[in-house]
Amino acid sequence: MPLSLTSVDHIHVYVPDIDEALRWYERTLNFRPDEKLRHWHDEGGPLTLCNGSVALALFERPEKGRGHTVAFRVSGSVFVEAMAHLQRQKIAFTGTDHRLTWSLYFSDPWGNPWEITTWDYQEVQSVLAARPVFT
DSSP, rough: OOOOOOOEEEEEEEEOOHHHHHHHHHHHHHHEOOOOGGGHHHHOEEEEEETEEEEEEEESSSSOOOEEEEEEEOHHHOOOOHHHHHHHTTTOOOEESSSSSSSEEOTTTTTOOEEEESOOOHHHHHHHHHHOOOO
């Protein structure tokens, strides 16, 4: 069954200085920190910025020009199907429990990184408890 993507959930942006990038994205594009996700940054993860329905996940990396990762949002049931679909296609992926969302990370044959994510946390948690695919 073809995967049904709901929307682009967020875009990874790699910056050398989070504070400088925050000021630039606030001033230039009116992005603001998403306070309900600030704990991710406090725990060493990305700082999520939002402007309307557009979200950027800022990752602090010393290298410049690392590119971007686009994250597609899907429902919980489609997320579970996406795991099976990637396995059938023999595409290596990494799954991550973000304790609020679940994400699958993989690359296309040309090395471009992609993410499939769901906010239907409990639905996926229940499926994985019955048949673990990743930790």
